[in-house]
Amino acid sequence: MATKYLKVLGYPAVDTLNLKDEATFKKIVVWIEKNKIKLAGQDTVNTLSNPNSNNWRTAFDKYKEFLGLPSLLSTDDECLIWLASYAVQEQYSKKKNEYNKYSVQEDIKPEITPKITAENPLDNLDFRSDEFKEGINKIAKLLNITPHPDVSITLKAVRLLITERFTLEALKNPEQFIVEGTPFPLDSADLGIDVGDPVLKHAAKILRMLFIQDLRNLQTRANELIVKAQNVTANPKTDTKLGKVGF
Structure with a gap:
């Protein structure tokens, strides 16, 4: 997954990277911040740029907290996926006007949109609140799904997995729903x-x-x-x- 995002970001020689290597991981983190995200302070960047520094992990933890990376993500692989996807999102937000001109958008007139009052308590949820995001990320963690910076994408992944793997039929006959075999090259x-x-x-x-x-x-x-x-x-x-x- 991280490789896919790094390719989109234009990271050099992605196919030959060993993402399990700690030195490679540190190098990618610095490259993403310096070239794509560009939000950290100079002191943080300087510390992250020195992979042999004893304070590297401390600086990285502060960097993750600064960006809002979910605390549920503990492994380097999970953190790298989140950082890379966050960088992709940042790149889009900077050029969204250029990208959006290629999409077809319908004009919506709010004044003619009917107001519907629903009794469903889910309709009153604030889907942008930190509490909602934290709840969705906890569910994703339980299902072994790496949370995405965009909580709506994480929610879609959770829904897809639950509707395919946790139905009564799937629970009774899991071998019919769990895909096995060699990944397609x-x-x-x-x-x-x-x-x-x-x-x-x-x-x-x-x-x-x-x-x-x-x-x-x-x-x-x-x-x-x-x-x-x-x-x-x-x-x-x-x-x-x-x-x-x-x-």
């Missing part, structure tokens, strides 16, 4: 896509694989519908009382 696979830019090419491959997965799910549902229809039409019941002999 996306980086080395040639899917017939060549857009020039390696980052765009990688993103295009991912979108194409997701599209293929959607097609397979659609085909599976179509097959299930055909089987149910055949069960009805292939064994019709005959009412002999309605029969007629002769003319």
